[in-house]
Amino acid sequence: MAADESVCVVDFEPYLKRGLEATWYDYYSNGAGEGQTHRDNVKAFLRYRLRPRYLRDVSNRVTRTSILGLDIEFPVGVSPTATHGVIHGDGEKATARAAASAGTVMVLSLYSSKSLEDVAASVPEDTLLFMQLNILRSRVKTEEIIKRVDATGRYKALVVTIDQPVYGRKRAQPLNALLYAKHTQVPNILNHPGETWCDSNSIDPACTWDDIKWLQGVTSLPIILKGILTAESAKMAASLGAAGILVSNHGGRQLDGVAATIDSLSEVVEAVKGSNVEVYLDGGVRKGTDVLKALAMGARAVFIGRPALWGLAYNGEAGVRKVLDILKDEFSLAMALAGCSSVAEITPDLVKASPYGSL
Numbered sequence: 001m002a003a004d005e006s007v008c009v010v011d012f013e014p015y016l017k018r019g020l021e022a023t024w025y026d027y028y029s030n031g032a033g034e035g036q037t038h039r040d041n042v043k044a045f046l047r048y049r050l051r052p053r054y055l056r057d058v059s060n061r062v063t064r065t066s067i068l069g070l071d072i073e074f075p076v077g078v079s080p081t082a083t084h085g086v087i088h089g090d091g092e093k094a095t096a097r098a099a100a101s102a103g104t105v106m107v108l109s110l111y112s113s114k115s116l117e118d119v120a121a122s123v124p125e126d127t128l129l130f131m132q133l134n135i136l137r138s139r140v141k142t143e144e145i146i147k148r149v150d151a152t153g154r155y156k157a158l159v160v161t162i163d164q165p166v167y168g169r170k171r172a173q174p175l176n177a178l179l180y181a182k183h184t185q186v187p188n189i190l191n192h193p194g195e196t197w198c199d200s201n202s203i204d205p206a207c208t209w210d211d212i213k214w215l216q217g218v219t220s221l222p223i224i225l226k227g228i229l230t231a232e233s234a235k236m237a238a239s240l241g242a243a244g245i246l247v248s249n250h251g252g253r254q255l256d257g258v259a260a261t262i263d264s265l266s267e268v269v270e271a272v273k274g275s276n277v278e279v280y281l282d283g284g285v286r287k288g289t290d291v292l293k294a295l296a297m298g299a300r301a302v303f304i305g306r307p308a309l310w311g312l313a314y315n316g317e318a319g320v321r322k323v324l325d326i327l328k329d330e331f332s333l334a335m336a337l338a339g340c341s342s343v344a345e346i347t348p349d350l351v352k353a354s355p356y357g358s359l
């Protein structure tokens with residue numbers, strides 16, 4: 001495919017396949033188990049239909065909004081995904097620069113190929129960065145990472161992943177966690193000379209809500225809990241004072257068979273109504289109309305995982321920027337066609353569940 005023919009986000013996917021060994025391509029693209037949740041994340045958006053409002057002045061549209069009180073040019077950020085360095089030499093620096101120039105937020109993965117310090121130093125001061133964290137078996141190590149995050153002064157929130165007590169199993173992924181770590185750089189975790197992968201710096205499967213309380217004592221950064229799909233967990237998050245909830249199923253890479261994120265959104269939004277918790281969504285966002293639907297259903301912003309990787313494979317920083325630009329353009333177009341001039345005008349009446357499913 002010639003580059004100019006890439007007019008929508010899914011057009012970028014083949015570039016990832018083309019540029020990587022099959023094992024790595026499988027790692028980046030697959031879902032867990034049979035891939036039911038992975039596929040459903042995308043398909044579920046089709047089960048909701050838009051209810052446009054016409055004869056409203058939509059000549060000027062403002063896509064700008066804010067997240068945790070911080071401005072973003074449009075409500076699409078970049079979710080944390082591991083090891084961008086395998087896809088492009090500039091790794092997360094390229095992704096972060098693209099998010100920065102597009103005026104949106106990037107969440108850096110704990111498993112990034114470039115260190116959190118290098119990424120922070122590679123983008124302008126006013127770039128909005130969040131840091132993703134898993135709680136590791138070694139709390140000392142976990143705390144050390146948080147101190148490094150604090151020391152940069154550049155990360156404005158901690159995004160704590162809670163849907164990964166253990167690694168989900170992807171059928172076509174021969175890379176197990178240990179092998180994966182051996183073949184990649186994980187400088188946010190292995191940052192001392194000679195330090196190697198071991199049990200204590202792997203994810204702690206014994207984590208509970210008490211550990212979220214512990215985290216709150218260790219950091220003054222706002223905490224966003226990533227991986228919530230149910231009202232029960234959402235209420236726990238709100239009662240503990242989480243600043244945000246990212247409705248996510250890890251892109252269908254953890255527990256196969258859980259609901260698509262767009263199908264889980266209303267339950268979560270309803271559960272935290274009246275609190276100050278902001279609700280975001282990732283999983284299956286591929287089009288501007290997906291963004292519009294998620295916002296109408298109560299998300300403050302959405303995030304993309306794989307599409308950013310496709311852009312990175314296509315052309316590094318410029319490729320990620322192109323993917324973000326397409327989503328911004330499509331979102332603005334969808335706003336106009338649905339009768340919205342601002343994000344505040346995107347309200348629940350714009351969406352209904354379709355009686356025809358995803359046809």
Ligand SMILES: Cc1cc2nc3c(=O)[nH]c(=O)nc-3n(C[C@H](O)[C@H](O)[C@H](O)COP(=O)(O)O)c2cc1C
Nearest residue numbers: 028079080081082109161250251283284304305306
């Ligand atoms: C290759 C890959 C690596 C990922 N690595 C992480 C990670 O390190 N931490 C994390 O919290 N989520 C991780 N995720 C999940 C994403 O943050 C996000 O939830 C998911 O990709 C969103 O779905 P989408 O890919 O359909 O946009 C990863 C996802 C993919 C595809």
